[in-house]
Structures are given as structure tokens and as C-alpha cells.
Amino acid sequence: AGAVGGAGTSLTGRTGRGGTWGSISRVFARNRNRNKSNPVAETEPTDFQWSPLTEEGYAEKLRLLREASSMPMERWRASQVLAWLEVALGMPQYSARCAENVKSGKVLLELSDAELESGLGTSHPMHRKKLRLAIEEQRRPELVRYPTIGQLGHTWVASEWLPDIGLPQYGESFMHSLVDARMLDTLSKKELEKYLGVTRKFHQASIVHGIHVLRIMKYDRQSLAMRRLQSENVDTDPIVWTNQRFIRWARSIDLGEYADNLKDSGVHGGLVVLEPSFSGDTMATALGIPPSKNIIRRHLATEFETLILPASFPPGKDHRDPSQKHSG
Numbered sequence: 250a251g252a253v254g255g256a257g258t259s260l261t262g263r264t265g266r267g268g269t270w271g272s273i274s275r276v277f278a279r280n281r282n283r284n285k286s287n288p289v290a291e292t293e294p295t296d297f298q299w300s301p302l303t304e305e306g307y308a309e310k311l312r313l314l315r316e317a318s319s320m321p322m323e324r325w326r327a328s329q330v331l332a333w334l335e336v337a338l339g340m341p342q343y344s345a346r347c348a349e350n351v352k353s354g355k356v357l358l359e360l361s362d363a364e365l366e367s368g369l370g371t372s373h374p375m376h377r378k379k380l381r382l383a384i385e386e387q388r389r390p391e392l393v394r395y396p397t398i399g400q401l402g403h404t405w406v407a408s409e410w411l412p413d414i415g416l417p418q419y420g421e422s423f424m425h426s427l428v429d430a431r432m433l434d435t436l437s438k439k440e441l442e443k444y445l446g447v448t449r450k451f452h453q454a455s456i457v458h459g460i461h462v463l464r465i466m467k468y469d470r471q472s473l474a475m476r477r478l479q480s481e482n483v484d485t486d487p488i489v490w491t492n493q494r495f496i497r498w499a500r501s502i503d504l505g506e507y508a509d510n511l512k513d514s515g516v517h518g519g520l521v522v523l524e525p526s527f528s529g530d531t532m533a534t535a536l537g538i539p540p541s542k543n544i545i546r547r548h549l550a551t552e553f554e555t556l557i558l559p560a561s562f563p564p565g566k567d568h569r570d571p572s573q574k575h576s577g
Contacts, residue, residue: 310336317354322387325354338383339402340427346370358388375426375444379403382431395468401430405470414459414517415492422446430468433460454524455515462488462519487560490518499536502552504545510537522560529553 313332317325325333330351335341350368351357360368362377371377386393401410407424410433411417422445428436436456441447447456466473466489473489480486484498495516499508516535521527529550538545 307336322354322358322384325357327352330354330357334380337399338379338429339404340376340380343369343371343376343380354387357384360384373426375428375432375440378435379427379429379432382435386431395430395434395464397470398430398434398468401468401470403427403429406430406433410459410463413491413493414455414519415495415511415513415515416447416452416455418513419445419447419452430463433463434468436460452515455517455520458519458523459517461523484556485559487556488518488522490521492517494518495521498556502549504536504538504549507536507538511535522557 310332313329314336317329317333327348330353331344331348334347335344346369351360362381365371365377365380369380371380383399386399403424403426406428407420411420411423426432426444428445438453441453441456447453463473466476476486476489477491477494480489481494484501490498492511492514495518496508496511499505499511514535516532521532529546532553533546533549536549538549540546
């Protein structure tokens with residue numbers, strides 16, 4: 250599907266100036282000193298032991314969760330910790346060890362990362378990070394920047410968000426690492442490459458800008474869906490467009506024979522609008538239009554500018570990354 254995303258491909262095309270990678274590096278720079286390199290091998294040591302819940306059992310877990318949500322974690326009982334781990338975080342494979350070693354929310358709050366690994370068996374670094382981020386959110390709920398971020402679990406990330414940004418091929422690795430929205434918001438370049446297998450710079454840029462859009466929308470899935478719906482049948486607000494919407498757009502401007510080349514390409518609205526080096530030529534390459542097809546490329550360039558220019562600096566919309574606004 251087109252040349253985009255091949256080894257060594259960059260958003261800057263032939264210029265080789267690395268403008269794209271510079272911007273990606275800045276996004277990741279915040280996380281470089283947060284997580285020291287982890288010596289744990291890149292393996293999955295934990296078998297997924299899903300214990301099917303009965304309808305009554307699930308209802309009881311939900312009741313325990315509702316109960317827990319009205320009090321600080323330090324007051325949680327063991328049963329509430331288990332319900333949170335299994336249902337809210339979707340990590341039932343760790344419930345047996347948790348039941349054995351974690352008798353209260355207070356105990357969970359006091360565990361170091363090493364104790365999370367030894368006590369719960371979370372030897373996969375990404376699983377441990379997922380649990381740590383969720384625990385810290387419970388420890389200091391008043392510091393949570395995005396109140397709805399916890400509602401976006403790893404199933405949503407793998408089965409909805411990745412296809413929306415045109416990268417469904419990474420669904421299995423994201424699911425394997427249990428990547429939820431909290432983890433997306435703190436994702437490092439090293440984690441992308443080492444644990445999620447995303448080594449192509451174009452795909453890394455796609456993910457970075459996809460996360461940027463989620464931040465702009467404050468990780469509110471309903472608001473994002475509503476905004477997308479408003480531009481479903483009219484060519485406006487492309488920053489929220491999904492990969493599928495761009496495929497439809499390509500067909501609507503008489504480029505149907507090339508449109509399907511955008512599948513699995515990582516092209517979506519956040520990348521197209523927010524990446525300064527993304528141009529009509531970049532889109533032509535993503536669509537797989539040969540350089541020799543000058544007339545078709547000129548047609549695309551005109552349509553592309555008509556779509557994108559109004560979106561670059563729209564009145565009343567702030568596209569800066571919210572996580573960057575208060576730096577310094």
C-alpha cells in the first residue's frame with residue numbers, strides 16, 4: 250500500500266532535513282528521564298488466565314467498583330482492589346497473586362515497582378507501568394489532567410483508536426502490552442520501538458499526532474465522536490478525520506483507484522493537519538500516485554490545500570498540545 254512507512258521513509262520526503270523527527274523528539278523528550286532503562290527481557294512471562302465471570306459475579310464486581318469510587322484507595326478492602334484490577338483495568342491474569350498478597354488498597358499504594366513485580370507477577374514492564382499509572386491516579390486524583398482518560402482501556406486503544414489513525418496492524422502488540430489511554434499519554438519513543446514494534450518514523454509520527462488530538466479533545470471519546478460526526482458528510486474539520494474518512498475523501502475527489510493505498514498507512518487528520526512537513530506531495534506518496542503522474546498530483550495538491558489550509562489556523566480552535574502549554 251504505497252511507499253509511505255517503508256524503511257527510512259520520512260514525512261519530509263526528499264529534503265532529508267529531519268524536521269518531522271525533530272518534532273517527534275520534542276514530544277518524547279519529556280519522558281526520556283522519567284523511566285530508566287529496564288533490564289527485563291522483552292518477553293511475556295505471564296499467561297493470560299481469564300477466569301470467566303458469571304453474570305452475578307460481574308454484577309458484584311461492578312457494585313464493589315461503585316463502592317470503591319466513592320472513597321480513597323487507602324480505604325479499599327481486598328475485594329474492591331480485586332474488582333478494580335479485573336474490571337476497571339482489565340488485568341484478571343494478575344488477580345490470583347493480588348488476592349494472595351494485596352489485602353487492602355493501603356497495601357497497594359505502598360508497593361514499589363519491584364514489589365509490584367514480585368508480589369503480583371507483573372514482570373512485563375508495560376503491564377507494570379499500566380498498573381503504576383492507575384495507582385498514582387488514585388493516589389492524587391486532584392492532579393488528574395483528563396478526568397475521562399481512565400475510561401479508555403486497552404481494548405479501545407487496540408480495536409478502535411489504532412484503526413482510526415490507520416495503524417490497525419499494531420493492534421496485537423498494543424493489546425499484548427495492555428496499552429490504555431493513560432499509557433498513550435506517557436508513551437516514550439523507546440517503548441514504542443522496544444515493546445510495541447513501531448520502528449518506522451512515519452508510523453511513530455502518526456501515533457504522536459494521534460495522541461495530540463486525544464489531548465486536544467481531553468480524552469473525551471464522546472466529544473471526539475460528535476465532532477467527527479459533524480464532518481462525516483462535509484469536508485471540514487479534518488484534524489479529527491479518521492483514516493477511513495480520508496479514504497472516502499480520496500474517492501470523492503476522483504482518486505478512487507489510489508484511495509485504498511491509505512489503508513494501514515497511518516494517515517489521519519492529526520498527522521495531516523498538525524505535522525508541518527506533511528504536504529500534498531506526502532499525501533500523493535501515501536496514495537501511491539507515481540511521480541510521473543503530474544496532472545493527477547497537481548489535482549490532488551489543489552484539493553489538499555482547499556481542505557487543509559482552513560484547518561491549519563481555524564478561528565477559536567487551539568491546536569497546541571495541552572501537555573506543552575505550561576512547560577517552563
